[in-house]
Amino acid sequence: MKILFISYFAGVDANCPAEWADDRLRSIESLGERVVVLTNYGSKLIDSKNTKIIRTPSLSSDDFFHEIYLRGGIKAINGFSKYLLLAFVWIFGGILKWCTTVLTRGGSGGKWSWLICAIPAGIYIGLSGRVNIIYCTGGPPSAYIVGLILSFLTRAPFRVEFQDPLVGKEISKSKFKQKMVRIFERAILNHADLCVYVTKQAALDSQNRNPDLKSKIIHNYPGSWNFSLDNYVDNELKIKSWPIEILHLGTLYGSRNLDKFFVALDELYLEGKIERGTVRITNLGSIYTSNISSYLVRNDFNLLPERQRIDALQIASSTSYLLLVQHDDERSSETIPYKLYDYMNLNIPIILLVKNPEIRDLCPNYSSLSADCSDVGEIKSAINFAVSLYKTARYESLRCSNMKQLSINRQVSNIIYSPLNV
Numbered sequence: 001m002k003i004l005f006i007s008y009f010a011g012v013d014a015n016c017p018a019e020w021a022d023d024r025l026r027s028i029e030s031l032g033e034r035v036v037v038l039t040n041y042g043s044k045l046i047d048s049k050n051t052k053i054i055r056t057p058s059l060s061s062d063d064f065f066h067e068i069y070l071r072g073g074i075k076a077i078n079g080f081s082k083y084l085l086l087a088f089v090w091i092f093g094g095i096l097k098w099c100t101t102v103l104t105r106g107g108s109g110g111k112w113s114w115l116i117c118a119i120p121a122g123i124y125i126g127l128s129g130r131v132n133i134i135y136c137t138g139g140p141p142s143a144y145i146v147g148l149i150l151s152f153l154t155r156a157p158f159r160v161e162f163q164d165p166l167v168g169k170e171i172s173k174s175k176f177k178q179k180m181v182r183i184f185e186r187a188i189l190n191h192a193d194l195c196v197y198v199t200k201q202a203a204l205d206s207q208n209r210n211p212d213l214k215s216k217i218i219h220n221y222p223g224s225w226n227f228s229l230d231n232y233v234d235n236e237l238k239i240k241s242w243p244i245e246i247l248h249l250g251t252l253y254g255s256r257n258l259d260k261f262f263v264a265l266d267e268l269y270l271e272g273k274i275e276r277g278t279v280r281i282t283n284l285g286s287i288y289t290s291n292i293s294s295y296l297v298r299n300d301f302n303l304l305p306e307r308q309r310i311d312a313l314q315i316a317s318s319t320s321y322l323l324l325v326q327h328d329d330e331r332s333s334e335t336i337p338y339k340l341y342d343y344m345n346l347n348i349p350i351i352l353l354v355k356n357p358e359i360r361d362l363c364p365n366y367s368s369l370s371a372d373c374s375d376v377g378e379i380k381s382a383i384n385f386a387v388s389l390y391k392t393a394r395y396e397s398l399r400c401s402n403m404k405q406l407s408i409n410r411q412v413s414n415i416i417y418s419p420l421n422v
Helices: 016-030 061-071 081-103 112-127 141-154 175-191 200-209 211-216 259-270 292-296 309-316 330-334 339-346 357-362 364-369 376-390 393-399 408-416
Strands: 002-007 034-040 051-056 133-138 158-162 194-197 217-219 244-249 279-284 301-304 321-325 350-354 370-372
Touching (some): 016 034, 051 112, 061 081, 061 112, 081 112, 112 141, 133 141, 141 158, 141 175, 175 200, 175 211, 200 217, 200 330, 259 376, 279 309, 292 301, 339 357, 350 357, 350 364, 357 364, 364 376
Parallel strands (some): 002 133, 158 194, 244 279, 244 321, 321 350, 350 370
């Protein structure tokens, strides 16, 4: 089988959609299938025995130079073609950027100028050998459009996976953009053979919006690649000066923050239920909140810089508890952070501050460590339980329980080997 895999963000460091795409490519390769990857010019993916990488540039000035930055600078790119691209972008890139801004009423993350090169590249892939399946994880909307057009031209089955629902609560409050996104979603659903959402709620909402296309819409918890971390020895948390380490992996911003967690923890200190010096909270990643200074002055808070994914997971593998925090808004009821699946692979107890009840269903062993991310009372109970649990044999049994993991190969197989017209 030959698969055309379309993902704009594949092979990009510190990017969740890229981690998602890269994991699927690892899975497809492990299943023994041949795959051609159509992705952005900044991708650091390299060819392998069964995998061919096709990089195509965006031509608007902002997106093109960002791709150059992702690649490691212009010197990291071989060949004379880079100079032709630079000349074109210097002349026309600003015009394309302006056109995108005007047409999208203020700009968007659609990467629309990527279409100019990605569509011809995809046609070339189709002409150079029969494509059995087009599998698109998207990222920006432009990637789905490329997949749709190429599926129409090649007549290859079109499988779509939405990491986040296109039409979702609070994703866009603009009536114009909501209308356009609904039209876009409908167009994809009409042409695709299978549309996969990664929560039950998102799939159900899409089925309710498109009842005549219900048979094409499924949910499929994705799982993530389970790395072997034994070969990675550097770990800043191995020598612990604090009894209980609670680690959040990733970026904090907007309503996904530690504000209510610290309010709850401070109340537990004042009530004498937890002694100061018992716990330390570490964030491994960037923080973009207006009150970051209030975090940094705390004696029980530690900030580590952003790391490569495997390095970050190796550090996380020695923590006492992992911490998952969702956005405190309606969008979280339809989404599941991808890092949850990395957490599950580490097999370490997880404190869950979430909005989506599906997360609690996925982690039934941690029900007493779960709380609504907006409810200080529930968060207090979860923290207090975590501290109490740590002193017991049950903590070790949870840590070594081999909680049932989602097999990413099985989840990917559900998509690429699914019968047509599900």
